[in-house]
Amino acid sequence: MEGVPDGFFDYSSKIDDNISKAELNEQQKNYNKVVNGDGEAVYEEKEPSKLAENEFEELSKALKSGNMSRVMIKELKAGMVEGKYSIEKIDDGSASYKIDIVENGMVKTTVFIDDCGKTVKMEWKVENGGKRGHGYTRIKVPKGTEKGHIKSIQDGAKDNCIEDSPLNIIPQTPVVNDPRIKMFENYRARECQGDKVITEILSEPKGYVRVKIPNKNIDVTYNPLSEGAKNWPKDWFKKEGKTFD
Helix, strand or coil: CCCCCCCEECHHHHCCCCCCHHHHHHHHCCEEEEECCCCCEEEEECCCCCCCHHHHHHHHHHHHHCCCCHHHHHHHHHHHHHCCEEEEEEEECCEEEEEEEEECCEEEEEEEECCCCCEEEEEEECCCCCCCCCHHHHCCCCCCCEEEECCCHHHCCCCCCCCCCHHHEEEECHHHHHHHHHHHHHHHHHHCCCCEEEEEEEECCEEEEEEEEHHHCEEEEECCCCCCHHHCCCCHHHCCCCEEC
């Protein structure tokens, strides 16, 4: 904007069109309302949160115990300094850390991690342009299971140290992973562009996964280790409030 100092801008130019009030409030958390030199109220982008050195070392140990590689941890630390990742130490149920993936000042993905370096919750908005890397191929899962992505490339997952790492993988039986989850991913790519997805790894029933897409009234829970998923209906993910064992 002409005449506006660096770091100040019209907030309306930084948000997506046609979003709900709840989504607007969520996006607005990334900005501070300030007054510029002309006395006008404008919005200034918040600096991404960074951990102190000793706090990052604690997170690093947790991530290593969760099988994240040194290369990925190095990328995470460098990205934190560069503003690509915002990392906070939190106390939110079983979550001890919150990591945001930030692009152009907007949070694209948020992952909540416990003290053991395991993902307990992940949130994102579905978008195009996903790109699969090779980092996830080195992740080990129990015999008889496959590497299931929490956020898939069809959701817009990128080749980075969060979305192509153990943080984005859960072991799933072959019959759950394909076709049941693949069908859900295809649906999201077709019908949920711009919608927020919330995925939780539950402690009760232990290991079950709950997926919510509020804009589509989707709220479903499933057992990723199910051996009977072939009996689930094709549109199982539309059965609001249901649990699939």
